[in-house]
Amino acid sequence: MTRLFYFLLISLCCACSSSTNSNQGTAPKPETISTDHSILGEENARKQLNDCLKGKGQPFTWDTLIKTPATAIAIAEPILFDVFGKEQILQEKPYEIYQMEGYWYIAGTLPKSYNKGGAFEIIFSAKDGRIIRLTHYK
The missing domain is CATH 3.10.450 (Nuclear Transport Factor 2; Chain: A,)
Incomplete structure (x- = not known):
């Protein structure tokens, strides 16, 4: 059930960004990312995901995320x-x-x-x- 929730959460993020991302939800290759922005990288993303799965960090506090x-x-x-x-x-x-x-x-x-x-x-x-x-x- 937890995996399904995280799959949906990732899908939600992709859906919300699909209108501005011409790659339709796929992450840009690191070499195509503009060099004038700070990139934290996949290692940081993996750490954040693992912390989240372990219950560390900020809790989800919205009472209703999907309003319309x-x-x-x-x-x-x-x-x-x-x-x-x-x-x-x-x-x-x-x-x-x-x-x-x-x-x-x-x-x-x-x-x-x-x-x-x-x-x-x-x-x-x-x-x-x-x-x-x-x-x-x-």
Whole structure:
């Protein structure tokens, strides 16, 4: 469960930066990073990750990190695209989206005349983005 949370957290970071990063969530190669910025490096990143996994450092203190439907969709879509395919998910627009009891529920929709399968469903925490359901009905 902890690994899933950290996977989601990393996905969240990639999703939030994808609109400004032309590499779509991939880190730039060290040699392509501008030399006018300080780079802490992978060793520091590994230390920070290990400290976090051991419970060291600043605790997560936000009561709700994902506050708007637009942010919820921006977090969910890259994950859905990766798992089920971008074309498939985009065909299921418009999405149903609801925030209930501290969770986001997002589901795809299908044309009323369509009778060959189902749509995706994702439910995740509005507080920290932890996914509690990710499925695609057939």
